[in-house]
Amino acid sequence: KVHEADACLVLANKYCQDPDAEDAANIMRVISIKNYSDDIRVIIQLMQYHNKAYLLNIPSWDWKQGDDVICLAELKLGFIAQSCLAPGFSTMMANLFAMRSFKTRCDRAFDTVYSSCEECGVWCISVSRYASVA
Numbered sequence: 561k562v563h564e565a566d567a568c569l570v571l572a573n574k575y576c577q578d579p580d581a582e583d584a585a586n587i588m589r590v591i592s593i594k595n596y597s598d599d600i601r602v603i604i605q606l607m608q609y610h611n612k613a614y615l616l617n618i619p620s621w622d623w624k625q626g627d628d629v630i631c632l633a634e635l636k637l638g639f640i641a642q643s644c645l646a647p648g649f650s651t652m653m654a655n656l657f658a659m660r661s662f663k664t665r666c667d668r669a670f671d672t673v674y675s676s677c678e679e680c681g682v683w684c685i686s687v688s689r690y691a692s693v694a
Contacts, residue, residue, distance in 0.1 A: 567601040567626070568593050574632060579607035587614050594620040601626040609634045 562568060570589050576582040583606045590604050598620035606612060609631050615621050639650040 562593065562597045562600055565600060567603055570602065570604040572605040572607050572632065574607070576607070580611065583607050583611040587611065587618075590615065590621075591618055594618055599625070603628045603630065605630045605632065607632055 570586050570593070572582050572586055586604055586606065590602050593600060593602055602621075604615070606629055612629050612631060615627075615629060621627050639653060643650040
């Protein structure tokens with residue numbers, strides 16, 4: 561089925577005891593996938609930033625073809641850095657991407673406003689071509 565796929569996602573176990581070993585195992589999976597089908601787009605999730613360098617040694621790894629890396633540590637630190645520039649940014653992003661299906665009881669006015677905004681989310685919609693959205 562790899563030859564029919566648009567991309568292959570390799571996800572990390574974020575609860576692992578040894579992040580470097582998890583990254584090494586996932587990089588080996590990418591090598592196996594690329595050896596089997598070198599033109600498939602691979603998106604890998606890594607735990608540690610410094611392990612990105614190993615992907616450059618894979619001959620068929622090509623950023624231009626859409627191969628990409630999502631580094632959890634880098635993402636986390638990026639959110640913290642953005643929160644320094646825009647206070648509350650990381651909280652807003654966490655609330656947008658967290659799914660909550662329970663109702664919370666709020667006694668204070670602030671809690672009521674906060675919990676009502678928690679119900680918001682990210683949605684993909686199609687916009688008419690006549691809409692003046694750039």
